[in-house]
Amino acid sequence: MTAPSNKWIGQSVGRLEDPPLVRGHGRYAGDISFPHQLHMRVVRSNHAHGRIVAIDTAAARALPGVVAVWTASDIADVPAIDFREGKIPALDPYRQPVLAADKVRYVGEPVAAVFASDPYVAEDAADLVTIEVEELPILLAAEDPPGEFSPGRDTEASIIRQGYGDVDAVFRTAPIVVELELAIGRHSGVPLEARGAIGRFDASRNLLELHGAAKVPHRIKELLSRMLGLTPSSIQVHEAHVGGGFGIRGELYPEDVLVCVASMRLGRPVKWIEDRREHLIAANHSRQQLHKIRAAVDTEGRILAIDDRYFHDQGAYVRTHAARVVHMTAGILPGPYRVPAYRAVGHFRLTNKTPAATYRAPGRYETTFVRERLIDAVAVKLGIDPNEVRRRNAISKDEMPYHRPLEALGEEIEHDSGDYVGLMDKLIAALEWDKLKATLARRRAAGEAVGAGFAMFIEKSGLGPADGVRIEVDTSGAVELITGGASIGQGFETVMAQVCAEALGVDYRQVRVTHGQTDRIAFGIGAHASRATVMTASATHNGALKLRAKAIEMAASLMQAPPDALDIVDGKVVHRDRPSGPSMTLGEIARHLEPTSKTLGDREPGLSAEGWFRVKHQVYPYGLHFAVVKVDRETGGVVIERYAIAYDIGRAINPALVRGQIVGGFAQGLGGALMEEFTYNERGDPLATTFADYLLPTVKETPKIEVLLREDYVSPLNPLGIKGAGESGVTGVGAAIASAIDDAIGIPGAVTQLPVTPQRLKQILNGRR
């Protein structure tokens, strides 16, 4: 390290985001207001399924302060919420209308919208809207026979198939077959900040603005442009501070479209802030699947084939992601293992529940639970250790890159690099597993219900194909990095500033990171699918190197030195061999590059550069989870005694932030494994509508965990070797805890459903399944 002050990558530097946030100066959606704004309140269906007979808005309209009350007929020209990827003819009929027109299909569905000058009045008025509904049969389970969605169209939106090899032939001759039926509950990201959106139409510039966006501002702009028939340049989307993303925040929802349309038609800014009950019944749910899976194995425990038929409970409509999660499920299920023949058939079905989409590690949390339950079952069947089954089936480092003819997010899967068994061995050594195993066995013999379980997984990260950034240095030497990436609380600004600072040769605190503003940069991928660090950081790296070259070229002519004799240290161009000798600041160089500068010569004006990064394949980071649990046989309660996550991230830009991502992800996985669940009664009424029913883990339920963060196999697919961190903490939690509970209660295969609530575990212990 020749210039330690310039080494930012790999350092756990403090976050640029924090100072305003700890002072209460954050600017979240609820903190954004415009003069003369109206407040919107959405009237939602109280019926899970029914035909709308009449909607009476007269009393609401009569309330002083109410400006308008809309039902579907008032916005008949606004189409249903479009898919991100555009038209998908087979799924188009299942899209959600902005306001329900003829039928309601879940409790919480928007039916009318009230606009008033005060939010309290808007809520009063919404209570005065009455909806008469003729009830229709309610469908609540995806595995039940499909019902009618609309005339001539049933509730099975499509069947997803992925696979390879002659699965049937393998099963006909397989010496051993293991079969399981496994269910994953309905949960979701549930960020602490509920959704919010402010639409504002600036008639003076003929410009529609959406404020309070998150996650994918440029995609939202595209979608709105398509849906509202406006040119892309007449819409700008602005990200604010975001109180947690997790996949669900920032998609285009009916409410976002409503505030935009209302701001144009009512001529005033329109603000909508969701309350918690609305959030729990109207924002995307996720995860719910039932898998009927079987594996053919040889007598040594080697997997010969996997055959999975699963039912994906999509809820009432297909939202912006279309079939992404159900498709990803089929592609990623084999995970880290060689599976010579494979067939997955996914029934993508609608039910009368809140629509579903992505939640952190979509398709992976579910399939890791299913696949690792299968590994445990194979181990039990053969009487060998589950880790031995993993060892015999895991793709080895010599097989990398490992191609599998399956798709995830529309691209063929290619495991880029890694040593899965090697990482397992490192974890086993770090845990002193043999000793721990013996201790647990002794405690069990003494009557305690304690046990341990492992889960092995792969993640996917850095979806391409491209991202670009612009970097500008002003005449004071301050750097602005402009990206279409998004910050959802993960430390995006800090990480991008570190990468930019490293390549450019400045202090990372000198870099202002501007993100999520569609009027500042034409393209952006946002923040999802653990893409940001891989894609945006790689583009930033490339851009900063270009900027650096431009600064050095200008300085070389002014300092009369060859470019390769110069370096940039702490924002100053210096001679490599005489760092304390003559120097020029980046601010001075920027002045020389101004359009009117006499020293500009034939150069492009401005000390600025664009950086692009393109990639063909995603990267596939990998890891293991490990849990020790203690079960209370009386209550069915589960306490996590110990938890460890081993993860190979390739290269960590900021290890403290990576650790933060993993620990935070773990807590969400824990909720999904033991506590959180959106349940419904037989009429389709949601039963989890407050934080008293939908139980997020508190500090009391969340143990301190051990993180074995490795940088063993850098990714060959990007210049910094990064693999992405956002989802690894959550992926294996359900699987590892399920395995540990089986072990603790001494009933192999006992856990077949997540979450393992005390009631469910008590039923297992009582022998009633």
Place this chain on the structure above:
Amino acid sequence: MSEKREITLTINGRSYAVRVDPRRTLVDTIRDECGQTGTHIGCEHGVCGACTVLLDGEPVRSCLMFAVQAEGRQIRTVEGLAQGDKLHPLQQAFIDHHGLQCGFCTPGFLMLAAGVLEREPDISDEDLLDVLSSNLCRCTGYENIVKSVRAAAAKMTAARR
């Protein structure tokens, strides 16, 4: 709807004369009428604690009170924690120990911890966990929040001696 009332709220030592409906919650009034948006709304039913403020030194859920009930009381919010450029030890500790990610729950945790540490500077680790379990965070998994509060408590104790 009953008549609006004129009340004066004292927030971080400053007086705010506002006209509010009797039903207007304290948190809405602090945010919308007094412009102090650092106090956040996470659930509006007193579970998540994002709206925690100090009322005469006690942490309370400002979503569960009406503004008119807070008249004549000393309200402290996150905006009042720092002394000019100098951050409160809790604010500094949250930065130093990566005690926040999205930052939405942070003001509530800061005020909860500030209230408790002022009353009980030598609070035991176990009691501290009890107190902190009354607020929700969805990003951090709590580990670094606990670390931050303990570090600040140690610093505040040392500063008193």
